Amino acid sequence: MLDKKALRQKFSKSPEEYFAVKVLKDEGFIRKKCQNCNLFFWSTDENRNYCGNPSCSGAYNFIGKTPALHKLGYIELWQCLRDLGIRQ
Ligand SMILES: [Zn+2]
Numbered sequence: 001m002l003d004k005k006a007l008r009q010k011f012s013k014s015p016e017e018y019f020a021v022k023v024l025k026d027e028g029f030i031r032k033k034c035q036n037c038n039l040f041f042w043s044t045d046e047n048r049n050y051c052g053n054p055s056c057s058g059a060y061n062f063i064g065k066t067p068a069l070h071k072l073g074y075i076e077l078w079q080c081l082r083d084l085g086i087r088q
Helices: 004-013 015-026 067-072 075-083
Strands: 030-033 040-043
Touching: 015 030
Parallel strands: none
Antiparallel strands: 030 040
């Protein structure tokens, strides 16, 4: 995990990203690290261990309740759901 100083430096460089992070947290998302590809991703499911990449999440039975997805327009996860054949 990043400490506060590192976060401040990071956010000062990319305010848009900071805003996105705030919105995600407000919506109940938590930051997770994919155990397959090691990329960071956001999920409302704290037990989820794989990102939205089909090659990662395909190995994981991801059918979580994601009420904030549509509202946020979180494209990557939405595409993942679509790829898995899940319609909301
Ligand atoms: Zn992954």
